[in-house]
Amino acid sequence: GENVEQHPSTLSVQEGDSAVIKCTYSDSASNYFPWYKQELGKRPQLIIDIRSNVGEKKDQRIAVTLNKTAKHFSLHITETQPEDSAVYFCAANSPGLTGGGNKLTFGTGTQLKVEL
Amino acid sequence: DAGVIQSPRHEVTEMGQEVTLRCKPISGHNSLFWYRQTMMRGLELLIYFNNNVPIDDSGMPEDRFSAKMPNASFSTLKIQPSEPRDSAVYFCASSTHGGNQDNEQFFGPGTRLTVL
Numbered sequence: 001g002e003n004v005e006q007h008p009s010t011l012s013v014q015e016g017d018s019a020v021i022k023c024t025y026s027d028s029a030s031n032y033f034p035w036y037k038q039e040l041g042k043r044p045q046l047i048i049d050i051r052s053n054v055g056e057k058k059d060q061r062i063a064v065t066l067n068k069t070a071k072h073f074s075l076h077i078t079e080t081q082p083e084d085s086a087v088y089f090c091a092a093n094s095p096g097l098t099g100g101g102n103k104l105t106f107g108t109g110t111q112l113k114v115e116l
Numbered sequence: 117d118a119g120v121i122q123s124p125r126h127e128v129t130e131m132g133q134e135v136t137l138r139c140k141p142i143s144g145h146n147s148l149f150w151y152r153q154t155m156m157r158g159l160e161l162l163i164y165f166n167n168n169v170p171i172d173d174s175g176m177p178e179d180r181f182s183a184k185m186p187n188a189s190f191s192t193l194k195i196q197p198s199e200p201r202d203s204a205v206y207f208c209a210s211s212t213h214g215g216n217q218d219n220e221q222f223f224g225p226g227t228r229l230t231v232l
Contacts, residue, residue, distance in 0.1 A: 032218040043207060043223040044159070089159060093218045102147055102211065102218040103172055106159045 002027040002094045006107025014115055019077040021110045023090035026071065032093040033066060033073050034104070039086045047088075048075070080114045087111050120224035122208050128230045134196040137227045140189055141210030149221060150183055150193050151207040159207075165191065166213060198231045205229070 003026040013019050025033075034049035050057045050064045050073065057064050061080075066073040077084055091104040121140040129135055141148045149164040163173040165185045173183070180199070185191040195202055205228050209221040 034220065043225055045223070046220045049220065095218065102166070102213040103161060103164060104149075104218075104221060105161070108158045 002030060002092055002103075002105040004090060004092050004105045004107045006090050006110060008110060009108065010111045010113070012113045012115060013080050015080060015082060017080055019080050019084070019112055019114075021075045021088055021090070021112070022072060023074070023092075023107050024070075024072045025092040025105075027092065027094055027096070028071065029094070029096040030092040031095055033064070034091050035062075035064060035075050036089045036091065036106075037086045038089065038109075044089060077112075080112075082114050082116060085112055085114045120208055120210050120222055122206075122224035122227050124227060125225060126228045126230075128232065129198055130232050131199055132197045133231075134194065135198045135202075135229060135231075137193040137206050137208075137229070139191045139193070139208030139224060141191070141208070142222055143189070145210035145212050145222075146188070147211045147213045147221075148185060148191050149209040149211075150191070151209065151223075152204045153207060153226075154204045162193070195229075198229075200231045203229055203231050 006023045031052035035047050036044035037047045038044040048059050048062050048064050050066050061078050063076045087109045089109050090107040094103045123138045146167050150162040151159055153159045162175045163183045168185045183193045205226045207226045208224045211221040212219050
């Protein structure tokens with residue numbers, strides 16, 4: 001099955017700096033890669049996703065890049081702000097599963113802390 | 117739309133008791149997922165349904181766990197008998213899935229389960 005690895009597990013940056021979180025996946029059939037943000041005590045919420053037909057996607061201060069050959073994708077947050085402090089999860093789907101599976105395998109999460 | 121609805125939000129029970137968690141997916145969504153989140157194991161997929169049919173229950177820890185989806189608007193996750201190691205936050209999520217495209221999973225607020 002799919003295996004998703006995420007690094008680093010914790011990341012501390014100064015306000016205004018950039019933050020980068022990296023993930024690798026194992027299933028070459030994966031074609032959907034979402035990123036979720038989870039604030040303390042809250043539910044995970046999608047912040048951006050990318051499909052395999054593009055190499056990069058940007059939404060204001062966040063961007064995601066995908067390298068299908070190397071099977072890795074990254075989240076980039078620019079001009080970080082204190083409200084960006086949260087746990088971020090990457091995920092990859094498993095489209096080859098029998099039964100039309102749309103299962104997501106999540107990374108282990110990155111605790112991002114933006115310091116003033 | 118009210119989003120994914122879960123109940124109860126908090127549950128405290130004693131070891132050996134039966135626990136039933138409930139989920140109402142977003143109307144029109146045809147996929148439903150049950151996740152468990154702990155500090156040690158992160159976000160784990162327990163089971164998911166497509167069009168009310170269980171597709172993959174390989175994440176269900178053991179026979180004490182069971183899940184049902186009797187109709188498109190309701191699902192339950194049952195633990196019988198419960199054990200202290202089942203203490204976690206249980207999330208339900210739903211999404212639309214059709215053809216060859218996976219889409220955003222919307223998470224419910226979660227049920228925080230404590231087994232004493």
